[in-house]
Amino acid sequence: MIVACILVIFPFCLTFAAFTDLFTMTIPNRVSGILLCAFVVVAPLAGLGVGQMGIHIMAATLVFAVCFCLFALKxxxxxxxxxxxxxxxxxxxxxxxxxxxxxxxxxxxxLTLAVLLLRKQENTILATGIPVPALLLTAKKIPYGIAIALGAFAAYPSSPLMQAAFARLS
Structure with a gap:
């Protein structure tokens, strides 16, 4: 069951975040909350000790500090x-x-280049009737949740939790 949690929760939450960011330009807070809570539950069950969990928390803290500065700078x-x-x-x-x-x-x-190219071709896209989320063309933001999800999917197989899941399957 723990392997199923490792294989499902993280990818599902990121997929949900990417789609909501694409269509609404927002990422619900509950997605991040679920990811954090799920890690706290899943990590010890996957065999991570307190020290290892502390290192994971340090990683999140470091990323948060950098992201907070970027958020403050808009x-x-x-x-x-x-x-x-x-x-x-x-x-x-x-x-x-x-x-x-x-x-x-x-x-x-x-993603940024693709969105900027789409926005440059907004009139053509609207004239041809190609289905593109309206906010993607009109908002001044980039739905970066998509890039976060894709990056996570690409790197997740090498993560400690996936390695623990593979070890349990072996």
Whole structure:
């Protein structure tokens, strides 16, 4: 059952966050809350000790500190900052966190370019009737929850919790 939780909760929450960000330009607080609470429950059951959990909490704290500064500078949205923090706790303070953040930045850059290109072609898109969420064309924000989710999906197999799940399956 613990393996199922590891394989389902994190990806489901990130998928939900990406879709809500795409269509509403907001990420519900409950998604980040569920991710944090689920980690606290799942991590000890997956075999992470108190020390290892502390390292994961340090990773989230570090990411939160950076995100808070970016939010204060109005570079990052609050929902994005909370989702990135809640996701970071699942990776811990190791190379999988670096991998996750690198993927998020790559997908974020690609997403930003794609959204800017879409917005530049707004009249053509509207004239042809291509179904694109209206907020994607009109909002001044980028739905960065999509990049966070894609980065997490790309890096999740190397995360300590996924490694624990694979070890249990073996």
């Amino acid at each position: 570079v990052m949205g609050g929902g994005d900052a909370k989702l990135l923090t809640a996701s970071a706790i699942w990776f811990g303070l190791n190379l999988s966190l670096v991998e996750f953040l690198l993927y998020v930045s790559i997908f974020g850059g690609m």
